[in-house]
Amino acid sequence: MKKVQKVTLTINKREVRAKEGMTILEAARDAGIHIPTLCYHEKLATYGACRLCTVEISRNGRTQLVTACVYPADDGLVVKTDSPRLTKIRKMLLELMLASSPAKTIQGLAQQYGVAKPRFEAKKTNCILCGLCVRYCNEIKQANAIGFVGRGTERRVVFFPEIASTVCASCRECFSLCPTGKLPSETDGVCFDDLTLEDFLSTKQAKV
Amino acid sequence: MAQFKSPADLARTRQRIISRRARKRFIAINASGTCGLAYGSDQVFQAFVAEIERQGLTEQVGVRATGCLGFCENSPIAIIFPEEISYFRVKPSDVPEIVSKTLAGKKLVNRLLYKDGNGKKIVREGEIPFYKHQSRIVFGNNRLIDPKSIDDYIALGGYSALSKALFEMSPEEVVETVKRANLRGRGGGGFPTGKKWETTRNAPGEIKFVIVNADEGDPGAYMDRSLLEGNPHSVLEGLIIGAYAIGSHEGYVYVRQEYPLAVENLFIALNQAREYGLLGKNIIGSGFNFDVAIHRGAGAFVSGESSALMTAIEGRVGEPRPKYIRTAVSGIRERPSNLNNVETWATVPLIISKGADWFTSIGTAESKGTKIFSLVGKVNNTGLVEVPMGMTLREIIYDIGGGIRQGKKFKAVQTGGPSGGCLPESLIDIPVDFDELTKVGSMMGSGGMIVMDEDDCMVDVARYFLTFLAEESCGKCIPCREGIRQMLHILIRICDGQGQTGDIELLEELSEVIQDASLCALGTTAPNPVLSTIRNFRDEYEEHVKERRCPSGVCKALISYYIQPERCQACLLCLRECPVGAITGGKNLVHVIDQDKCTKCGTCLEVCPPRFAAVLILSGEPVPAAPPQGTKVERTKGTQQ
Numbered sequence: 001m002k003k004v005q006k007v008t009l010t011i012n013k014r015e016v017r018a019k020e021g022m023t024i025l026e027a028a029r030d031a032g033i034h035i036p037t038l039c040y041h042e043k044l045a046t047y048g049a050c051r052l053c054t055v056e057i058s059r060n061g062r063t064q065l066v067t068a069c070v071y072p073a074d075d076g077l078v079v080k081t082d083s084p085r086l087t088k089i090r091k092m093l094l095e096l097m098l099a100s101s102p103a104k105t106i107q108g109l110a111q112q113y114g115v116a117k118p119r120f121e122a123k124k125t126n127c128i129l130c131g132l133c134v135r136y137c138n139e140i141k142q143a144n145a146i147g148f149v150g151r152g153t154e155r156r157v158v159f160f161p162e163i164a165s166t167v168c169a170s171c172r173e174c175f176s177l178c179p180t181g182k183l184p185s186e187t188d189g190v191c192f193d194d195l196t197l198e199d200f201l202s203t204k205q206a207k208v
Numbered sequence: 209m210a211q212f213k214s215p216a217d218l219a220r221t222r223q224r225i226i227s228r229r230a231r232k233r234f235i236a237i238n239a240s241g242t243c244g245l246a247y248g249s250d251q252v253f254q255a256f257v258a259e260i261e262r263q264g265l266t267e268q269v270g271v272r273a274t275g276c277l278g279f280c281e282n283s284p285i286a287i288i289f290p291e292e293i294s295y296f297r298v299k300p301s302d303v304p305e306i307v308s309k310t311l312a313g314k315k316l317v318n319r320l321l322y323k324d325g326n327g328k329k330i331v332r333e334g335e336i337p338f339y340k341h342q343s344r345i346v347f348g349n350n351r352l353i354d355p356k357s358i359d360d361y362i363a364l365g366g367y368s369a370l371s372k373a374l375f376e377m378s379p380e381e382v383v384e385t386v387k388r389a390n391l392r393g394r395g396g397g398g399f400p401t402g403k404k405w406e407t408t409r410n411a412p413g414e415i416k417f418v419i420v421n422a423d424e425g426d427p428g429a430y431m432d433r434s435l436l437e438g439n440p441h442s443v444l445e446g447l448i449i450g451a452y453a454i455g456s457h458e459g460y461v462y463v464r465q466e467y468p469l470a471v472e473n474l475f476i477a478l479n480q481a482r483e484y485g486l487l488g489k490n491i492i493g494s495g496f497n498f499d500v501a502i503h504r505g506a507g508a509f510v511s512g513e514s515s516a517l518m519t520a521i522e523g524r525v526g527e528p529r530p531k532y533i534r535t536a537v538s539g540i541r542e543r544p545s546n547l548n549n550v551e552t553w554a555t556v557p558l559i560i561s562k563g564a565d566w567f568t569s570i571g572t573a574e575s576k577g578t579k580i581f582s583l584v585g586k587v588n589n590t591g592l593v594e595v596p597m598g599m600t601l602r603e604i605i606y607d608i609g610g611g612i613r614q615g616k617k618f619k620a621v622q623t624g625g626p627s628g629g630c631l632p633e634s635l636i637d638i639p640v641d642f643d644e645l646t647k648v649g650s651m652m653g654s655g656g657m658i659v660m661d662e663d664d665c666m667v668d669v670a671r672y673f674l675t676f677l678a679e680e681s682c683g684k685c686i687p688c689r690e691g692i693r694q695m696l697h698i699l700i701r702i703c704d705g706q707g708q709t710g711d712i713e714l715l716e717e718l719s720e721v722i723q724d725a726s727l728c729a730l731g732t733t734a735p736n737p738v739l740s741t742i743r744n745f746r747d748e749y750e751e752h753v754k755e756r757r758c759p760s761g762v763c764k765a766l767i768s769y770y771i772q773p774e775r776c777q778a779c780l781l782c783l784r785e786c787p788v789g790a791i792t793g794g795k796n797l798v799h800v801i802d803q804d805k806c807t808k809c810g811t812c813l814e815v816c817p818p819r820f821a822a823v824l825i826l827s828g829e830p831v832p833a834a835p836p837q838g839t840k841v842e843r844t845k846g847t848q849q
Contacts (some may be wrong), residue, residue: 048530049685051725065724070530085724092721096690119714120694128686148525148683151508153693155683 007075012082016073024068024079025053035081036090036109038097038179039130040069044139050097050130052109054089056080065089091115101126103180126182129155133174133183143167146174211485213493215371218362225363234270235311236287236351237298241276241437242430242469248300249273249284255303256286260311269311272354275438275473276430278347279338280591282322287333287351294333295320325610338589341607343570346554347431347580347594350438355473358480361441367486369557373449374494377560382453383409386556389564390576395421395512395549396627396653397729398575398642401556404546407536409454411544416456419521419540419547420447422463422470423505423512426625427676429656431580432550434592436463436470439554440477444500446553448491449560451498454546459500462517466507474502509626509680513728514539514547516682527682528728549654551580571597575641579652585622585659586613598639601631605659616661619760620744624653626673626680627733629740630666649740651733665762666745667752671699673737681730688731691722695738705765707753712742757828764808767827771812773798773834775822778841782812782823798841800834 005020011028018027023046028035038050046069053068058078068081080086094110099120106128129148134157137146145163150156159168175183212218238244239253256271277285282296288310295306298320309315321329322336330336333351353360361367373382387402408416420443424432436443447459463471478500481487489497503521511517511526518539520526531538539545555577559567568576575597581604584590588610595604601621605611612618620630623640629650631638638644642652660669674696683689695718698711719735726732742749751757758766771782771791776798783791783799790806793799799822801812813823 046530048727051686051727054725066532067530067727071532089721089725092691092718093686093725096686096694099694100690120697122690122693129683129689131684150683151510151679152681152683153678153689153696155689 007073009073009075009077009079011079018073022073024055024057024066024071024073024077027073028068028079028081033081035068037069038105038109038128039132041132041136041177044132044135046070047131047135050128051093052090054086056083056086087113096120097128100124101128101180101182103182105179105181125156126180127157128180129157130179131157132177132179133157136174136177141167141171141173143171145171211483213485215375215492218367218371218492222362222365222368225359229270229363231268232270233268233311234272234289236272236274236277236289238275238277238283238285239273240355240469240473241274241280241350241434243276243280243434244283244285245469247283247297251300252284252286252298252303255300256307259303259307263307263312265307265311272352272360273356274353275350275355276434276592277351278342278344278592278594279336279589281589289352291331292333293331294322294336296322337610338591338593338608341599341603342594343578343596344594345558345570345578346442346551347435347439347592349442350434353439353441355438355440356476358441358477358484361439365561366441366557367445367492369560370445370448370452370486371492373452373560374492374496379409379453379455382449382560385564386453386559389559389567390574391552391555391559391567392575392642393549394551394555394579394654396624396651398652401548401552404536404548405450405454407534408456408544408546411537413544415458415543416454417540417543417545418447418451418454418456418459419517419545420459420461420463420553421512421514421517421547421549422461422467423509423517424464424467424550424654425509425512425680426654426656427673428584428658429582429625429654431582431592431655433467433470435550435554435580436467437473440470440473441481442554442557443550444474444477444481444487446556447500448487448498449556450546450548450553452496456546457498459498460503460521460540461500462503462505462511462521464507465504471502471504478502508682509676510682510728510730513730516728517547518545525682527684528730530727551655572639572641572644574643579640579655581655581657583609583657583659585657586616586661586664587611587659588613595640597641600637600639602636604640604657605636609659612659612661616663618659619662619664620660620666620669622650622658622660622669622737623656624651624736625656626677627651627729627736628653628656629736630660630669630744631740632744635744649736649743651736663760663762665703665758665760666741666748667699667702667758668760668762670738670741671696671703674699674734677730677734681734685725685727685731687722687725688727688734691718691726691731692734694718695722695735699738702749702752703758703763703765705752705756705763707756709753711753712746712749715742751828755828759827761825761827763827767808767825768803768831769801769806769808769810769812770824770826770831771799771801771816772822772824773800773839774842775820776841777820777822777843779817779820781815781817785811785815787811792837796840798835798839800837803831 016031036052039047048067048070055068091113095115095118097106098110099118100122137143145167146159237253239249253273284298286295286298383405391401392398508526511520513528514535515529516526535545578594580594583593622630645652678692678696681688719739722735723732761767790802816823
C-alpha cells in the first residue's frame with residue numbers, strides 16, 4: 001500500500017499537519033480549529049452549498065475565497081478561517097437563511113455572528129436546501145426516496161411517494177441530519193400537498 | 209461520395225465543385241435561418257426556385273437557402289452574386305419581377321433596394337452602412353453557404369485548414385499557433401483558448417474530450433445560434449482541429465433543444481462529414497480518429513457554465529460542481545475536457561489557414577480578431593454584427609446601428625447579458641474588448657448588446673435581469689439562490705413605489721456577498737446588472753425611492769397617464785381602444801382618464817395621433833383635476849375632425 005503523504009499548511013497562523021487528499025475543513029477539524037458548516041457531512045460527498053465554511057487562502061501573495069469543505073489542504077497553503085471579510089459573508093448568509101428558516105440551529109449561528117433580526121422577508125419554508133437528507137438517501141441508503149425539484153428560487157425538497165411509501169417508515173434516518181428540524185415535523189412539496197410526513201407514512205398510501 | 213483518403217482528394221473535390229459552378233450566378237435567400245424563416249423567407253426561396261425554372265434559367269442561376277445574413281429585421285433578404293445586389297423585405301410576389309429584370313436582364317428592382325437615412329438607394333450589400341463598417345471574417349461566409357450543403361463549405365476552402373493541421377502541423381504546432389494568435393474564448397470569460405487547449409493536452413489520461421458550448425441563453429443574444437444554423441461545418445472543422453491538437457478522439461456539441469434548426473443542420477453536417485471521411489476513423493487518410501455526438505440541452509441557462517454543462521452531458525442534472533479543479537483537467541467523467549464556445553471554434557480554422565500573424569493584426573493589444581454581437585434594442589438597424597475588437601460602442605451603435613430609433617436620446621447599452629452591465633453615455637467611446645468592458649464594470653459576455661433610450665428605466669432593467677436570474681440560478685448555493693431572491697424583492701419593491709431608505713445600500717451589501725461567496729460564475733456575476741445600474745444611474749434609483757418617481761415613465765406603480773384637455777381633439781381613438789373602458793368623453797367632448805380604472809397599459813398614449821400628442825405620462829406629481837364633465841374641446845387650427 002502506498003504510504004499516505006503528509007502535508008503542512010498554516011491555518012490561523014498555526015502550522016497544521018494533514019494527510020494528503022484532505023480538505024481544508026478536515027485538516028482544520030483534526031487540528032481542533034472550528035469552521036462553521038451546515039451542509040457538510042463527513043460520510044457524504046462534498047456539496048459546497050451553504051458556503052458558511054468559506055475561508056481565505058493565500059498563496060504567492062494572492063488572496064482567494066474558497067470553501068473549506070471542498071478545497072484541498074495543499075502543502076504550504078496559508079489559511080485564515082476568520083477575518084472581517086469572512087464574518088461579513090457568514091453574517092449575510094445566516095441572515096438570508098434566517099429569513100426563511102428561523103430554526104434553532106440557524107438562530108444560534110446567527111446570534112454568534114451578530115445577526116439580530118433579518119432585514120429580509122421570505123416564505124417560511126424552514127428548509128435551507130442543504131441537501132443532507134437528499135444526499136444521505138441517495139448516497140448511503142441508495143433509496144432515492146427524496147429529491148430536489150424546481151430550479152432557482154423555486155427549488156425545494158420533496159419525497160417521491162411511490163418510493164417513500166415503501167422505504168421511509170422503517171428508515172427515517174435522514175430526520176436526525178436535518179439542521180432545521182424540518183423533516184420530522186413537516187414536509188412540503190408537490191407530492192404531499194398538506195400532509196405531513198407522519199400523516200403520509202401512517203396512511204402508507206401515496207396521494208399524488 | 210467516396211471518402212477523402214488524402215489532402216489531394218479534398219483539393220480535387222473542391223476544384224470539381226468550383227468548376228461546375230464557375231459560370232453560374234447565384235442568389236442567396238436567408239431561408240435556412242430562423243430570423244429569415246420567421247419573415248417567410250422559405251416561401252420566397254420556393255418562389256425563386258419555381259420562377260427560375262419557369263423562365264428557363266436553371267443553367268445560369270443557382271438558388272441557395274442560406275442562414276442568417278445579419279440584417280435580420282429586413283428579412284426576407286435576397287442577395288444576387290457576384291454583383292452582391294441586395295434586395296430587402298422581398299415578398300413571393302416580387303420574385304417574378306426580380307428574375308426577369310435582374311437575373312434575366314440587367315435591370316434593378318428599385319423599390320426593394322436599401323434606402324439610407326436620406327432616401328438614397330444603395331445597390332450593393334457592402335456599401336450599405338450596416339455592413340460597410342463590419343469585418344465579417346467569421347460570420348460573412350453565411351451568405352455564401354447553404355448550411356445543408358457540405359459542397360458549399362468545401363468550395364470556399366472548407367476543411368483545408370483541417371487538412372493543413374493534420375498533414376503539415378504537429379499537434380503541438382497547432383496549439384502553439386492558437387496560443388500565438390492570442391485567441392480568447394468568445395463565450396464570456398475571454399480565457400486564452402490556446403492555454404486551455406494546452407492544459408487539457410498535458411493533463412494526464414488517455415481519454416480526453418472536446419466540447420462545443422452551444423448553450424447560448426443570454427436574453428436577446430443569438431450569435432451562436434446563427435453560426436450553427438448558417439455555417440455548422442466551420443464550427444465542426446474547428447472542433448476537429450482542436451481535437452487533433454489536444455489528442456482527443458471524442459467530442460460533444462452541447463446545443464439547446466430550443467434551437468431546432470441548429471440541431472437539424474448540425475446533424476446533417478455531422479453525417480456529411482462522416483460520409484466524406486472528415487469525421488470517424490482515419491480522417492482524410494491521416495490516421496487520426498475522431499467523432500462527435502450531439503447532446504441536446506433541456507433548457508437551463510446555468511448549463512452553459514462549464515462544470516454544469518459537463519454534469520449534464522453525463523446524464524445528471526446540470527448543476528455546477530463545487531470542485532476547485534478545472535474541467536480542462538477533470539471534466540466529463542473526470543476526464544480532461546476542453547470546452548469552447550461556438551464562435552471560438554468557428555474562428556480556429558481561419559487562424560490555421562491564414563496564420564496567427566494575420567489574426568493578431570486585427571483587434572487590440574490584448575483582444576485579437578473580431579467579435580460577433582447581436583445588436584438589439586432601440587437602434588435603427590438591429591441584427592448580428594461582426595466587428596474588429598477595439599471598435600468603440602459609439603461606432604457600433606451609430607455607424608452600424610444607425611443611431612437611436614425615432615431620434616430619441618441614448619441612455620445606456622447593456623453588454624454581456626445577465627452577467628454584464630449597463631454602460632452610460634459617458635462610456636460610449638471606450639473601445640470594445642474583453643478588458644475594457646470588464647474595467648468599466650460590464651463584460652464582453654457572449655456578445656449581447658442591448659441599446660436603451662430615454663424611455664427605459666434602469667431600475668426596471670435591473671429588475672428584469674434579476675427576474676431572469678432568479679429563474680435560471682440552479683438554486684443550489686445559498687448566496688445565489690437566497691441572495692438573488694432578496695435582491696429581486698428589493699428591486700420589485702422599489703419599482704412598486706415601496707422602496708425604503710437604505711434599500712440601495714442593502715442591494716450593494718448583498719451584491720458584495722453574492723459575488724464573494726457564490727459557487728459558480730452565474731452567482732458571482734449575478735449582481736452585475738444591479739451594481740452597474742446603481743453605479744451609473746444612482747440618481748434614478750434615488751428618485752424611485754425618495755421621490756416615488758420613475759423619470760422614464762416605466763414603473764407602473766409610479767406613473768399616471770393623463771390627457772391634456774387643451775390638446776385633446778376628441779377623436780375617440782383612445783376612448784375606443786382603452787381595454788378597460790377607463791376613458792370617458794365623447795364626440796366634441798374632452799376625453800378624461802379615470803385614474804382608478806386605469807391599468808396603465810399605455811394604449812392611449814400609443815393611439816393618440818402624434819399631431820395632437822395629448823396623452824402624457826406623469827410621475828412624481830399629482831394628476832391635475834379633470835375638467836368638468838361635458839367640457840368641449842378647443843379646436844386647434846387645422847385639426848378639424
